[in-house]
């Protein structure tokens with residue numbers, strides 16, 4: 324069997340990959356394959372094809388192929404692309420165009436992969452692996468751009484995202500001006516989107532000055548004239564801008580897309596990751612505008628999450644694509660502070676109800692704890708800040724003496740001022756990732772969520788738990804949307820965080836709530852069934868018994 328046939332057959336890829344480290348720079352055709360190994364591969368291929376036929380069609384997963392350079396520091400390039408795709412739930416294969424020796428200080432060396440070997444890698448992947456979208460990064464030679472163009476003609480894909488990488492974050496040149504012409508002539512006309520930063524857009528436009536938002540509008544239109552279906556001009560380097568403003572042009576409409584500018588040194592690889600995320604969203608079936616917006620939100624969340632991590636000594640650190648590095652550190656150090664089983668009987672106060680029954684906040688909290696409340700939230704909507712702070716301090720003393728965490732509803736300032744154990748925020752309150760930054764890693768943060776998407780965002784943002792409701796209609800919160808037991812179960816099953824159910828829950832239905840029996844659901848949060856009562860401790864005790872029975876916990 325000819326070499327080309329071996330490579331274009333399913334499953335040859337795995338065997339081929341094994342010889343990659345040696346063959347990478349020097350491989351010439353068959354030199355690394357013995358005749359025997361080819362015959363064995365041939366047999367293997369046929370066995371695998373038979374197995375595939377017998378097993379039916381299987382599950383097709385969204386697939387991005389990145390054609391880019393390797394970054395030894397793993398902040399940018401191929402490594403960033405793989406991580407960004409993994410974070411977005413998409414498979415990522417790789418064609419390496421160059422190997423760079425690189426860290427947080429800069430680029431110490433570049434070794435360009437010969438174009439015939441880039442062509443081989445392209446064929447290996449494209450001929451076999453059902454790629455949906457190709458994303459390009461560092462294309463360091465004219466030959467490599469031409470080879471890519473030819474491969475895409477031979478093996479068409481659904482989408483092409485072109486990130487015209489020319490200069491690294493540290494200012495090192497990764498693709499010289501000679502590549503620009505072939506870029507303009509061959510790649511841009513077949514691109515679904517091109518994503519230059521200001522310097523790259525300027526270079527593609529022959530050195531045009533880009534200093535203002537209106538310059539960016541003009542650049543997006545001029546670049547669109549070169550053939551790509553969509554253009555995203557990234558304004559991250561725009562001076563004097565509080566937001567990160569990117570200009571998106573689809574040939575008809577122009578959009579100014581804003582996200583907050585995150586102050587951090589850890590921005591190395593944002594361009595590669597943004598383009599990979601766009602490619603990943605396209606591979607999953609998003610429209611272009613949706614994909615671009617999702618990618619911007621993802622980068623904003625990842626930069627916010629990674630703003631204070633320290634990797635390397637240089638000025639440009641990598642960020643944490645998978646939002647896990649800091650979380651693990653926090654989780655291990657915060658375990659003392661937050662135990663998900665604290666959500667079991669979650670008492671949420673209400674100033675109106677306390678007034679109605681003549682209870683002070685502190686008395687009501689004390690009674691709830693005596694009745695078995697395992698965590699308390701002060702939800703005091705109509706109270707002066709100063710009074711709220713005083714009440715919080717008194718309640719904190721009571722809670723601390725019983726080992727019960729005290730959270731503050733909405734008011735991160737009050738939580739900080741009294742050193743409460745944390746906050747609970749809703750979808751229109753302070754974003755959880757900002758609350759996390761303000762409160763630090765040790766405090767508890769809860770977020771109200773009604774959908775799996777909100778639950779995922781809460782996890783991204785570094786929350787500790789989710790409050791999901793309204794499970795039933797409630798008079799305590801105006802115009803509250805009811806999600807029912809089904810909605811609660813859906814959020815619980817999607818959530819990586821522990822969940823407490825809220826809304827209209829009391830003695831009559833707490834059992835049914837706990838009966839949905841999903842591991843994420845840790846308890847119920849209750850306002851009126853505890854506090855709109857004469858004897859708060861008795862009502863809490865009764866609810867505690869119901870919950871114990873429902874979860875069959877033996878005291």
Ligand SMILES: Cc1ncc(COP(=O)(O)OP(=O)(O)O)c(N)n1
Nearest residue numbers: 733747748749750771790791825848
């Ligand atoms: C445990 C718990 N879950 C949900 C909420 C509701 O928070 P939010 O949506 O911010 O509404 P308000 O409570 O602020 O009216 C909560 N407080 N606690």
Ligand SMILES: Cc1nc(C(=O)O)sc1CCOP(=O)(O)O
Nearest residue numbers: 792793797799826827849850851
């Ligand atoms: C504060 C609150 N949040 C809700 C949500 O759905 O997020 S429902 C709710 C009110 C819960 O009060 P009660 O126990 O009296 O029904």
Ligand SMILES: [Mg+2]
Nearest residue numbers: 733748749752
């Ligand atoms: Mg709120």
